[in-house]
Amino acid sequence: MYYGKIIGGVIGLMVLGPIGLILGIFVGHLFDNGLMQTLKFASPQNIARIKNSFFETTFLLSGYLAKADGRISQQEIDQTESIISQMGLDAQQRKRAINLFQQGSAQDFQLEPTVSSFMETCRGQRQLCQTLLFFLISLALADHKIEQVEHNVLQRIATLLSFSPAQLEQMLRMAQAQGHFHGSSGYGAQPGTSLEDAYEALGIASDVDDKALKRAYRKLMSENHPDKLIAKGVPEDMIKLATERSQEIQAAYEMIKKSRA
Structure with a gap:
């Protein structure tokens, strides 16, 4: 060249x-x-390596996070099973995911080398690291709350992924707020959801102008766009989880727009 x-x-x-x-x-x-x-x-071979690393790291860290408080709760098991189900994994992939989860929950699991290997493979791509962290936050919120020990583990992981404590806190608030826009009946504001939850779901203050609102919304939708995530190395099987987040963001945005009409 x-x-x-x-x-x-x-x-x-x-x-x-x-x-x-x-x-x-x-x-x-x-x-x-x-x-x-x-x-x-961006070569096909390297993207394949990233996808493999993303898959492995997600389930290894999911197991590590689930065991953070000394035991894996039924809700955490159900959440992991739900993720596996949503991914539509075949029998072999499902077995691999469960084995990785169990490895991550083992006493001798080493967090730092695992995250370091992932960072090296994906070259610390911000979007991949953020997507991974949001997946783990989703698991931690399986019981609709985050215990202190889980928070501590997420903080360790976030630091290794080059996110500051303040950035993690914002991601946690956004994830919790986005959960208000996803229920058993589909996507939309659930009972008890406030307008403040909608703003929190988009990670913005309630006094932003319309231009800033639209800019924040478009940024989030772009970050979770399936084609972009696949191109960066997120496994196709895991795209459904990012799509869910996009629909929650969409519902929050619609609630805000309606309030401003």
Whole structure:
């Protein structure tokens, strides 16, 4: 890959002469290297590695989180079973997911190497890390509350994924609020849901103007768009979970829009 060097060199020569030629070739070299890395990262082989790592890490950390308080509750088991069911896994994949969950809940499970391996594979892509963390938050909220020990584990994981305590707290508030827009009958504001819950679900203050509201909504919908997540390496089987979040966000946004009409 040398197109960047050629173009950079020619432009540099035209603008600054011989010195510009050298500078242009150097800048072009950096561009070529960056392009090569991008193409390599987006290759089918690498995306397949990311998908495998995302799947493994999700269920390993789910098991670790579920065992955080010393025991795995029936609600946590049901939530994990629900996730597996929603993913539509075949018998072999289901067995693999359960085995990973059990490995994560074992006494000798090591958190740091697991997250470090995931970060290395996905190169710390923010969207992948955030999607993973939201999945784990969903598991922690299976009983509609987060115990202190679960919060501590989520904080450790969030830190390893390069999220600050403040960012984790906002994600927790958003996830809890989004849960108000998903019930047994479908998506929409559930009984007792307030307008403040809708704003919290979008991660914004209630006094934002319409432009900021729409911008926040579009950003969240873009972050959870199936095609974008698949392209980044989220397994197709897990896209359904992100789609659910999109529908909750949509319902919260509609509630706010209706209140402003």
